[in-house]
Amino acid sequence: MKDLEELGLPQAVIDVLKEDGITSLYPPQEEALPIALSGKNLFLAVPTASGKSLVAYLALVKVALEGGKGLYIVPLRALASEKFEDLRRFECLGIKVGISIGDYDSPDINLQKYDILISTSEKADSLLRHKTDWLKIIKVIVADEVHLLNDADRGPTLEIILSRFSQLNPGAQIIALSATVNNAKEMAEWLKAELVTSEWRPVKLRPGVFCAGEIHYSDGKVEKAASSIEGLVTDAIKSGGQCLVFVSSRKSCETQAGNLCNAIEGLLSRDELKELEKESQRFLRGAEPTSFGRSLKVFVAHGVAFHHAGLRHDQRKLVEELFKAKKIKALVATPTLAAGINLPARRVIVRDSRRWDGALGENVYLPVMEIKQMLGRAGRPRYDTEGEGILLAKDDWELDKFMENYIHGPPEDISSKLGAETALRSHILSSIATGYCGSMDELMLFLSKTFYAHQQDTYKIKDNVENIVDFLLENDFLISGSQGGLRTTLYGKRVSDLYIDPMSAKVLKEALEMAKGRKQGLTAISYLSAICATVDMQRVAGYLRKAETQILLKMLKGVRKELLIPDARKVPDFEEKSSEGDDGEDEWGSKDYHEEEGRRKGKKRTKDEEKVTEELLGQFKTTSLLLDWINEKTEDMMTDFYGIGPGDIHQRAEMAEWMLYSMGELAKIFDTGHEGDIKPLAIRMKYGIKEELLDLCSLRGVARVRARALFARGFKTREDLKARGTEKVLMEIPHIGPELAKSIMGQVRLGEQRPERTTTLDLGGEGE
Numbered sequence: 001m002k003d004l005e006e007l008g009l010p011q012a013v014i015d016v017l018k019e020d021g022i023t024s025l026y027p028p029q030e031e032a033l034p035i036a037l038s039g040k041n042l043f044l045a046v047p048t049a050s051g052k053s054l055v056a057y058l059a060l061v062k063v064a065l066e067g068g069k070g071l072y073i074v075p076l077r078a079l080a081s082e083k084f085e086d087l088r089r090f091e092c093l094g095i096k097v098g099i100s101i102g103d104y105d106s107p108d109i110n111l112q113k114y115d116i117l118i119s120t121s122e123k124a125d126s127l128l129r130h131k132t133d134w135l136k137i138i139k140v141i142v143a144d145e146v147h148l149l150n151d152a153d154r155g156p157t158l159e160i161i162l163s164r165f166s167q168l169n170p171g172a173q174i175i176a177l178s179a180t181v182n183n184a185k186e187m188a189e190w191l192k193a194e195l196v197t198s199e200w201r202p203v204k205l206r207p208g209v210f211c212a213g214e215i216h217y218s219d220g221k222v223e224k225a226a227s228s229i230e231g232l233v234t235d236a237i238k239s240g241g242q243c244l245v246f247v248s249s250r251k252s253c254e255t256q257a258g259n260l261c262n263a264i265e266g267l268l269s270r271d272e273l274k275e276l277e278k279e280s281q282r283f284l285r286g287a288e289p290t291s292f293g294r295s296l297k298v299f300v301a302h303g304v305a306f307h308h309a310g311l312r313h314d315q316r317k318l319v320e321e322l323f324k325a326k327k328i329k330a331l332v333a334t335p336t337l338a339a340g341i342n343l344p345a346r347r348v349i350v351r352d353s354r355r356w357d358g359a360l361g362e363n364v365y366l367p368v369m370e371i372k373q374m375l376g377r378a379g380r381p382r383y384d385t386e387g388e389g390i391l392l393a394k395d396d397w398e399l400d401k402f403m404e405n406y407i408h409g410p411p412e413d414i415s416s417k418l419g420a421e422t423a424l425r426s427h428i429l430s431s432i433a434t435g436y437c438g439s440m441d442e443l444m445l446f447l448s449k450t451f452y453a454h455q456q457d458t459y460k461i462k463d464n465v466e467n468i469v470d471f472l473l474e475n476d477f478l479i480s481g482s483q484g485g486l487r488t489t490l491y492g493k494r495v496s497d498l499y500i501d502p503m504s505a506k507v508l509k510e511a512l513e514m515a516k517g518r519k520q521g522l523t524a525i526s527y528l529s530a531i532c533a534t535v536d537m538q539r540v541a542g543y544l545r546k547a548e549t550q551i552l553l554k555m556l557k558g559v560r561k562e563l564l565i566p567d568a569r570k571v572p573d574f575e576e577k578s579s580e581g582d583d584g585e586d587e588w589g590s591k592d593y594h595e596e597e598g599r600r601k602g603k604k605r606t607k608d609e610e611k612v613t614e615e616l617l618g619q620f621k622t623t624s625l626l627l628d629w630i631n632e633k634t635e636d637m638m639t640d641f642y643g644i645g646p647g648d649i650h651q652r653a654e655m656a657e658w659m660l661y662s663m664g665e666l667a668k669i670f671d672t673g674h675e676g677d678i679k680p681l682a683i684r685m686k687y688g689i690k691e692e693l694l695d696l697c698s699l700r701g702v703a704r705v706r707a708r709a710l711f712a713r714g715f716k717t718r719e720d721l722k723a724r725g726t727e728k729v730l731m732e733i734p735h736i737g738p739e740l741a742k743s744i745m746g747q748v749r750l751g752e753q754r755p756e757r758t759t760t761l762d763l764g765g766e767g768e
Helices: 011-019 027-038 052-065 077-093 109-113 121-129 133-137 146-150 155-168 184-190 229-238 250-265 270-284 291-300 313-324 335-339 368-375 396-407 421-433 440-447 451-455 458-474 490-498 502-515 524-531 546-558 591-601 607-630 635-642 646-670 675-687 704-712 718-724 727-731 738-750
Strands: 042-045 069-074 097-100 116-120 138-143 173-178 194-197 204-211 214-217 222-224 243-246 304-307 330-333 347-350 354-357 362-365 386-392 478-480 486-488
Touching (some): 052 069, 077 116, 138 155, 155 421, 204 396, 304 313, 368 386, 421 490, 458 478, 502 646
Parallel strands (some): 042 173, 042 194, 069 116, 069 138, 097 116, 204 386, 304 330
Antiparallel strands (some): 214 222
C-alpha cells in the first residue's frame, strides 16, 4: 500500500488523516487519488468499505485549500449527516464545512460562505432552480451512490443535476462514487470521466448460501452450521464479532430481534449487561417516548436492536451509535440500511430475499445489486480480517438459484429512469423557469446530454416532452412566444421555486379557487384535504381495518362540505347501511358492502367508482392523521390507530408543512384571501401543536411537548413568561434544563423570534 507522503498532499492534511488512524492507502485509492487530485472527472466503482469516500474528501479538501469550493451530493439525509461529521475533521485546516438539506424555497446565499457543502440531491436541484450564483464557481462536484440513477424516485433528480452542472459549469470536476455496477464503463463515458473499478476490499468477503444446516461458500467449500438464524447469529458473537440480519418488513424486524434476545443475553458478561441496561434507558428519554422506544429499551438490554424507517430520527441515531460502539451485538434491519449509513458487521445474514410488489400483487426476488449491497456490509475494517455474508435459501432450488445469481452473478446494468412522464414534468418546468431552456429545441438539446439520451435516442421521449409542455401551457404554467419560444408565468416560476410537482400545484390552485370568496365553513380539514389530494403527499398506506374504516367513513360524511377537493365528483354520495339485520361489522369498501349498497340504489358501483372511493378514503386517512398531529394526539395513539411508526408520522408531517407553505404562497399569487389561515396551519404542522401554542413555539428550543408543559404551568404566551417567568421556575418544568431555561428567558427579554423556516439542518436539534 502506498504511503500518504507520496501523494504530494500538504503535511497538515496528512496529519489529520494520521490522527484518524489512516497511514496508507488501499489499492483502489492508490489508483483513483491521482486522478481525483489532478482535477479530471472520475468514476470510482468499488465495493462497500473500500475507501471511495476518502478519495472524494481529499479532492474537496485540496480545492478548498486552494480557495475553491466543493459540493458533496448524497441521496439520503442520514448520509449527509455522516459525511458532514467526516469532513469536519478538516476544519482545523481553516476549511468551512456546511450542510443543507432543508428548505427548498430559498437560494440561501449564506451557503456561499462554506468551502465544502454537503446536500441531498433535492436540495442541490433546488439551488440550481434558484440560479444561485455561487454554484457557478464550484470546482468539484461529488455524486455519492451514483448507482441510484437506477432508482425511479431519486434517479431522475440526480441525473438532471449532473447534466445541469455540466451545462452550467462545464469546467467543474465531477467525481462519481458507486458500488460495483455492470455497466460502469457506459456511465463513465457519459460523465466523460476516467474509470476506476476494483473488487478489492479491505476485509475479505466470504459470501455463501445457507441451506439445510450447511453454508455453501463462493469458493466451493461447504461447512456445517447452526440450524437456525439464532445459531448463525450467536456463532458470530461468540467469536467476538457483531451480526447484521436483513429482513423484508418492519414487523419481521421486531419479531426477529425479540427471538434473538435470550440467545444473545447468555453470551454477555455481567459488566456488559450492566452497561446495556444503562444505555437502554436512553430510549425512554426525550419529550415523547413511544412504543418503539419501549421495545428498543427491552431489546437493547439484551444486546439486540432493530432499525427501520418507522423509528424516529433520534431513535435510529441512538441504535446506530450503540452498534458502532460494539455495545449492540446483533441488529435486525430492513434493506434500506444497506444503502445508507456505514454499519458493518462480522457476519451479515440476509434472511429474506423477496419482498412484496404491490404492482404485481406478489412477492418478488430482490435485485442482485441490492443483495450484494447487503452482503457487502460484512467485515469491519480494523476489527475483522474476514467478513461473512450469508443468504438463506429454503430449498435446493433456491440454493442453486442464489449461488448462480447472487453469489457468482454480476449486478444489473444501471439504466436511466428519466423517461417517465412523472419524472420529466417538474424538471421540464424548472428548465424553462430558470432560463436554461427557452424552446422545445433547447429542451431537446439539454435532454440529449442526459444519461437517458446516452443509453438511447432522445427522440424516443420527444412525444412525452411535447405532451408535458402542452400540459404546462394548458394549465398556465407556461406561455408560448414568437418563433416557438417558451417562458413561465409568475405561477409557473413560483411552482418551480417551491419544488413541487406541477400536478400538485394544479390541485392546490383548483382548491384555492373553490375556497375563493368563502370564509365560513372552512376549517383545518379544508386545507389538509387539498394537500392530501396532491401527488407529492405520500398517503398512509396499508389495508384499512374494519374499525378504522367505519371511523373514517363517519368522519368523512360529517365534513364533506368542508373539503377542498377540486373535483367534487370524487366525493361519493355515502349512505348509511340499513340497520335491519346490520351487525355493524361489514367493512366499508368491501365487496359485500358495495353489493348491498348497489341493491339499495338499484345498481352496483363500477370498478372506476370503487377505485375513486378507495383513493378518496386513502387521502382522507392521511388527512385524519395530520389532523390528529396538529391536535396533539400522542405518537403512541397515532401509531396504534394508523398502523405506522413515529418516523412515518414525522415524515408526513414534514411534507404536509411544506405543502401548506406552498399552498399559502400560491394563495398570495391568486389573491384568494386565505394566506392568513394557511400560514399558522403550516406552523402548527411543523410542531404538531394546537393553535394556542403558536406563540410559545416561536421560542428556539420549544416544540410541542415543552410548549404544552409551559402552557400547563400558566405560561400561555411570551408575555406571560416575560411578566412572571424566571430561570429557576422554568427549570422546575419537565423537559426544561438550566441551559434551555436561560435561553428562553433571554429570548423573551430581547424579543427574539425563531425563524419560521430554516434552510440548513440544525444538528443540535431541540431534543423533542
